[in-house]
Amino acid sequence: MRKIPLGMTDTMITDYCLGTMTWGTHTPEAEAHRQMDMALDAGITIVDTAEMYPVNPVTPETVGLTETVLGNWNAANPGRRDAYVLATKITGKNAAFVRQGQDITPETFTAALDASLARLKTDMIDIYQLHWPNRGSYHFRQNWGFNPAAQNRAATLENMHEVLEAAQEAVKAGKIRHFALSNESAWGTAQWLQLAKAHSLPRVQSIQNEYSLLCRHYDTDLAELAVNEQVTLLAYSPLAAGLLTGKYQNGALPDGSRMALNGDLGGRKTPRVFDAVAAYLELATAHGLDPIHMALAFSVQRPFPVSTIFGATTCDQLAHILTGLDVTLTHDQLAEIDKIHKAHPMPF
Template sequence: MQMKPLGRIGISVSDMCLGTMTFGTQTSQAEAHRQMDMALDAGINFVDAAEMYPVNPVSKETVGLTEEILGNWNAANAARRGDYVLATKHSGEGFMHVRDGAPISDETIAEAVEGSLRRLKTDCIDLYQFHWPNRGSYMFRQNWGYDPSGGDRAAVIADMQACLEALQAQVDKGNIRAFGLSNESAWGTAQWLRLSEETGTPRVASIQNEYSLMCRLFDTDLAELCVYEDVGLLAFSPLAAGFLSGKYQGGAVPDGSRMSLVPGMGGRNSDRVLEAVAAYLDVANRHGLDPVHMALAWCRTRPFMGSVIFGATTEVQLAHILNGLDLELSQEVMDDIDAAHKAFPMPF
């Protein structure tokens, strides 16, 4: 397990992070608590949540349940709370199950932070992230028709500055330690960085965007910015929502899988995706590698990677992932992965 600095704030995190978005729907509280124990025992010191979790599906009735489950673990394991870095997120504009879809603002931040603290049963959130920007995002397959031209730059900048000042108030209270972004762009990240430097408010420590062998938008715009500015990527969906395990090949839909609950897989499901997955499965097979282990190990090689956020619905899945933590890919494997990427550059 490698440890990586989280931005420039003096916090180090394991380069693998336990994602919790299924805690409360697909994953029961008892199993979620066992997963926490397993992950920490394996040397993982980073856990990621969000106030809107769990998902698969998202519903008004379950919003906040993931944080509550983690909070119950914290309460039962008070001596271990200091053993890991806890991250969660403020829901963005348009999510009607929280604050009637209000945008992230200086008026919502205090309320959202306090709510997460109560549910998580902790005194401080180590990394507090904005789930998506108010102005919209090209993430979640919106890149195919994304148009940023309708925004008001002055209003966007003013909103960012007000949010940073509100975050500083939370830091001063001891409620949060660090600030991160999610589903952001290069321009947006650059503006947050510039404003924090000008005002002395919290500096962006990380950015949580989708990244995997199947989704590599980060390579083209954010990679250079994040390397030079010490903003680590927290990669979500590194297994491409489970596609890279191979379990959906040939039209298979295992019972209890994400596809059985969300058939469209967030816009990922198509014949061209299965062809791309087949290319990566072939690489793994030719080199005698488990495809899950290969996909995660590849993510960990990327120069801008802060931590790879993986999810496991079951303890069996988590144990399987943990068994591959020591895998290092040869140059031959890396070359074959590059060839597959060139053949299938944007399957989503």
């Protein structure tokens, strides 16, 4: 592992980040706490969560439970809170059972932040992210078209300005350290950056978007923005919801797996995806690489600033991931990956 700066700040984070979205349901609290210990002991310095977690599925009854589990670890380990950078997210209107599906506004921003601080049992959140834009997102398999009717530039910019002002108040109050986005577009991120600069408000330091061997939408417009504006990608689903492990090949459906729980892996299960996975698995085998380690190493070696979020349902899964965090792919291996990508573009 290596450490990289978060955006334009002096906050340093590891290029791997511990994800927590199964904590409290599929991962019991005791096991989640053990995962925290394992990750920090391995040198991980950033942990990501969200107010709507756990997922698979998200339910009204479990919203906030993952933050509560992490908060209980914080309370039990007061001397270790400063050992990691804490990132969480405010939910937008797509989750109808969180604040009745309201937009992210200055009022909901502040209310959600205070609730997260209480559940997390901490005084400060290091990276506070908007889980998705009010106007909608091209993530979650919504990248196949564009509807200009959904756009209202003036209203969008006014809301952004107001939310940044709320973020500024939170920074002044010592509740958050850095402002960030998730599931955003290049245009949206650019507007947040422009408004922050024009009005001396908190700038975007990171953007949490999906990125993997099978999902490389970030590689062009957003990557260019990230490099030139120094915005760090927090890459989620680097194993494509488990597809890149190979465990679903040839019709396999392991008991208790994510596919067994939600069927199509959030739209990632398509007629094309298994041939793409097979090609990457063959490449890993040919080079004596573990496919999980190869997929994660690919993500952190991209030519833009990135910290890759990995999660594990069990401690055994986490232990396996941790053994491969120093794997580095060669130039030739990366070139072969690009050939496969061109042969199997956008498999979901």
